[in-house]
Every structure is written in C-alpha cells, then in structure tokens.
Amino acid sequence: QKxxxxxxxxxxxxxGAIASLNCTYSDRGSQSFFWYRQYSGKSPxxxxxxxxxxxxxxxxxxxxxxxxxQYVSLLIRDSQPSDSATYLCAVMGxxxxxxxxxxxxxxxxxxxxx
Amino acid sequence: xxxxxxNPRHKITKRGQNVTFRCDPxxxxxxxxxxxQTLGQGPEFLTYFQNEAQLEKSRLLSDRxxxxxxxxxxxxxxxxxxxxxxxAMYLCASSHFFGQSFxxxxxxxGEGSWLTVV
Numbered sequence: 001q002k003x004x005x006x007x008x009x010x011x012x013x014x015x016g017a018i019a020s021l022n023c024t025y026s027d028r029g030s031q032s033f034f035w036y037r038q039y040s041g042k043s044p045x046x047x048x049x050x051x052x053x054x055x056x057x058x059x060x061x062x063x064x065x066x067x068x069x070q071y072v073s074l075l076i077r078d079s080q081p082s083d084s085a086t087y088l089c090a091v092m093g094x095x096x097x098x099x100x101x102x103x104x105x106x107x108x109x110x111x112x113x114x
Numbered sequence: 115x116x117x118x119x120x121n122p123r124h125k126i127t128k129r130g131q132n133v134t135f136r137c138d139p140x141x142x143x144x145x146x147x148x149x150x151q152t153l154g155q156g157p158e159f160l161t162y163f164q165n166e167a168q169l170e171k172s173r174l175l176s177d178r179x180x181x182x183x184x185x186x187x188x189x190x191x192x193x194x195x196x197x198x199x200x201x202a203m204y205l206c207a208s209s210h211f212f213g214q215s216f217x218x219x220x221x222x223x224g225e226g227s228w229l230t231v232v
C-alpha cells in the first residue's frame with residue numbers, strides 16, 4: 001500500500017511570512033511529485049511538480065525533493081491571505097502492468113492571517 | 115478556456131437510484147482519470163483510460179460503478195443502486211501522456227461533480 005503522509009494542520013502563518021508544507025511518501029520507486037492547491041468546495045489546482053532532487057522555484061513557490069529521505073516540501077514565500085487553502089501532495093509511482101498512478105495525501109490546511 | 119469539463123456539477127439522488135456523470139477532457143489529452151474525494155481526504159483513484167481503453171481500475175471501484183470512454187474523447191461514470199456512502203465529489207482529470215518521462219504525465223482536474231445520496 002503506497003502511502004503519502006501530510007500533517008493535516010491547520011498551519012497558521014502571518015501575512016508576508018514563509019509557509020512550509022511537508023510530505024513524506026512510502027514508495028521508494030516514486031518518480032514524480034506534485035503539489036496541488038484546493039480551495040474549499042473546489043477541485044485541486046496544480047501548483048507545480050518536481051522529479052529531481054533539490055529545489056525547483058516558480059514565483060513565490062519552491063518545491064524541494066529529497067529522494068533519499070522520501071521527503072518533499074513546498075515553501076510559499078510572502079504568504080498572502082489568498083494562499084489560504086488545503087495543499088495536496090501527490091506522488092506518481094509504478095502501480096504494475098506498465099501503469100503509473102498518482103497517490104494523494106490527505107492535504108494540509110493553510111491559513112494565512114492578515 | 116478548454117479545460118476539463120464535468121456535468122452535472124451537483125446531483126442529489128435517492129438511495130437506490132442510478133446516476134451518471136460526464137467528463138469532457140482537455141482536447142489533446144489521451145488519458146482520462148476518475149477520482150473520488152470525501153471531506154477531509156485527498157482524491158482517491160478510481161480508474162483511468164488511455165484513449166478508449168480502460169487500463170486500470172481501483173479495488174475501490176465496486177461492480178456498481180462503471181466507466182466508459184467509447185470514442186476516446188468524453189467519458190461517463192455511472193453508479194448503479196446508489197448508497198449513502200457514495201456521497202462524495204467525483205473528479206475527472208486528464209493528461210497528455212507521451213511516455214514515462216518524468217513529469218510527462220501532469221494531471222489536470224475538472225471542477226468536480228458533487229453527489230449527495232439521501
């Protein structure tokens with residue numbers, strides 16, 4: 001059973017601070033890692049993906065991957081109240097018979113306080 | 115904007131009735147996925163298609179659930195004899211799969227179809 005673990009939160013940060021969201025995964029063979037943002041009552045929206053160890057930056061967002069530790073994180077710089085949402089970590093891994101599957105964590109709820 | 119389109123967006127049905135959801139993927143995408151999400155949980159994989167072929171089904175997908183993608187374009191998800199436990203958001207997603215290159219299978223979600231079984 002492939003597992004993706006996230007702290008459910010809520011994580012509260014003041015406006016302008018850095019929000020740090022963490023995710024661990026069980027399948028060492030996982031290849032790609034995704035962060036989605038989900039506002040209440042809405043569907044997940046892709047923020048970014050990463051597949052190489054290290055950091056990947058996109059605007060205010062930085063994804064960090066450490067395959068040896070089976071750990072992926074998302075940093076949000078200069079947090080804004082509009083960033084308040086649930087952040088879903090998703091991991092792409094081999095599910096057998098030539099098929100790859102995306103497994104999601106339960107998400108971390110972020111609250112940015114004005 | 116030609117994103118993933120789902121309908122109906124909301125459906126309330128009585129227990130025991132059948133319901134069908136439709137999904138129109140992003141036009142150039144060859145893969146189409148169905149997920150289910152309940153409150154406080156991440157999306158759970160149900161099934162996916164590559165073109166018209168259904169390549170994988172989750173063990174979560176009981177025999178009351180059936181999905182089709184007859185011409186490799188839109189897809190339908192039918193739930194027969196609905197139960198209260200089927201109440202959830204049903205998410206359709208699509209991707210353009212061009213091989214096992216890393217990141218080559220980024221999945222984009224539609225707005226979801228909410229099902230309430232009363």
